Amino acid sequence: MAKSTEVKIAVFGRAGVGKSALLVxxxxxxxxxxYDPTLESTYRHQTTIDDESVAMELLDTAGQEDPLQREGHVRWGEGFIIVYDITDKGSFEDVLTFKNLLDEVKKPKNVTFILVGNKADLGHSRQVSTEEGEKLATELACAFYECSACTGEGNITEAFYELCREIRRRKMIQGKTRRRSSTTHVKQAINKMLTKISS
Structure with missing residues (x-):
């Protein structure tokens, strides 16, 4: 049996956007x-994505963490879901604050994340259009999903799976880069030794 790919995903967003509901x-x-909005929880989930076994660790960040705790969550995570509530314009405006935090803590690496607009079942109270969500996702160069944790509409599972695929792709690229650089170091060391021997 092949070893599972392990991925660590942290879910960020303003308090009340439905992070816990989305995960559940x-x-x-x-x-x-x-549920208690102040509780931070970590879930483990084993699944198969594209015929490959994936062990997911999912961190549900509490709404009001302190900056140090938040930074720790970013360091821990390999991929991120930034959630906003389509009925709360302020939660949408917070997305950039979260993205800036990810960039600051993870630099110089590019951050792997997706944008999720939650509470799509409350279209009558909508303050953020689907187009605004799509436009922001395009600007941030990430995938975008609109869904409802309440009714299950929108492809919630696909959002999580797509983030896992992206993390996996990134790990493969980094693995190849690491192997290439270690090969380069070995070649350089051998060349130095040969230069010393011949001189």
Whole structure:
């Protein structure tokens, strides 16, 4: 049996955007009405994506963490889901704050993340259009999904899977780069030795 690819995903967003509900919907296909918004939780989930076994660690960040804790979450994660509430313009405006935090902590690496507009079932109270979400995702060069943790509409599972695929691609690229650079070091060391011997 092939070893599972391990991925660490952290979910960010303003308090009340539905981070916990989104995670629970993804993991159990159910919606929970009540939970403690101050609790931070980590879930483990084993799945198969494109015929490959994937072990996911999912971090549900609490709404009001302190900056140091938030930075720790960014260092821990390999991929990120930034969630906003389509009925709350302020939560949409917060997206850039979260993206800037990811960039600052993870530099010089490019950050692997997706943008999710939640609460699509509340279209009558919408403050952020689908087009605005798509436009921001294009500017940030990331995938965009609009969904509802409450009703399950929108492809929540696909959002998580796509992020896993992106993390996996990035790991493969980094692995190749690392192997190439170690080969280069060995060649340089041998050339130095040969230069010393011949001189």
């Amino acid at each position: 919907r993804f993991l159990t296909k159910r919606f929970i009405w009540e």
